[in-house]
Amino acid sequence: TEIRKKNSSFFVAMISKIFEKYIYNHVDLSTSVSQFEKKKINKLFKSNPIIFPNIVEIENDKSIKNIKKFSKYVFYCGSYLYKPNKIIIDNLVKKIMPKVRKKNREIELVLTGTETKGFNEKWIHNIGHISKKKFISILKSSICIAVPSQEGYGTRVKIIEALCYGGIILTTPIGIEGIRFNKDSPSPIVCKDLNKFSDEILKLYKKHSFIKKSIKKEIKNYCDMYSAKTASKKLYDLLVNKYL
Numbered sequence: 569t570e571i572r573k574k575n576s577s578f579f580v581a582m583i584s585k586i587f588e589k590y591i592y593n594h595v596d597l598s599t600s601v602s603q604f605e606k607k608k609i610n611k612l613f614k615s616n617p618i619i620f621p622n623i624v625e626i627e628n629d630k631s632i633k634n635i636k637k638f639s640k641y642v643f644y645c646g647s648y649l650y651k652p653n654k655i656i657i658d659n660l661v662k663k664i665m666p667k668v669r670k671k672n673r674e675i676e677l678v679l680t681g682t683e684t685k686g687f688n689e690k691w692i693h694n695i696g697h698i699s700k701k702k703f704i705s706i707l708k709s710s711i712c713i714a715v716p717s718q719e720g721y722g723t724r725v726k727i728i729e730a731l732c733y734g735g736i737i738l739t740t741p742i743g744i745e746g747i748r749f750n751k752d753s754p755s756p757i758v759c760k761d762l763n764k765f766s767d768e769i770l771k772l773y774k775k776h777s778f779i780k781k782s783i784k785k786e787i788k789n790y791c792d793m794y795s796a797k798t799a800s801k802k803l804y805d806l807l808v809n810k811y812l
Contacts, residue, residue: 589613597807602746620803623796624729627704640674641693642769643710643735645703645726647682652719659716659762661687667766675773678706704733712736712755712772716762717743727756731790736779738768748793750786754779 592598592615599620600606609615644660646653665677676691680698687694707713713730717740727747730737737756749756759768792798
């Protein structure tokens with residue numbers, strides 16, 4: 569409902585809300601990806617879903633080698649055809665990265681997902697769709713995955729994957745919304761001001777090795793929390809106890 573309210577016509581938004589309300593009030597069991605989203609659903613539809621977080625299929629990444637091709641780079645993954653992603657990529661390309669490169673010409677930008685048009689700068693590596701293993705390699709090797717979100721819906725799988733694979737995350741309060749993480753850890757870094765993103769990237773460039781070592785011990789906890797295998801087992805047990 570919320571995404572269509574901001575990105576579709578009034579008619580489409582209303583139709584979506586009607587159907588969503590009907591579904592939430594007629595199913596035996598509904599779910600929500602976070603406590604934050606659960607409150608929204610309760611307010612909109614008077615429904616009380618259980619929490620079933622966005623989950624990821626954890627790959628055995630011991631065989632996945634770091635990518636050296638792009639030297640030092642900031643990473644973002646997402647289709648440019650999806651408006652919230654377009655806003656993020658435009659901010660990275662037009663506002664954040666030029667400030668970074670003004671102070672450090674070694675730092676570049678890698679984009680994956682639907683290939684974008686019109687970005688001809690040599691420091692932008694726009695590589696389109698890639699395999700899961702290559703995605704993990706790029707994620708693990710990057711200075712950070714930068715997610716300067718200004719609007720959001722649900723929890724972001726790309727950030728959950730970064731937590732599970734030991735990627736360094738730089739995002740906004742909206743970007744990390746609904747995701748449980750260790751607030752005492754040096755990553756994720758939650759930056760409220762988009763104007764300060766470039767400074768944070770430059771700091772991460774210098775502290776990269778230290779932060780990577782610091783967050784290693786937390787990877788297992790995130791894998792346990794967001795693993796598809798673990799979460800599916802919990803949901804299965806819940807359904808068995810409730811209906812059988």
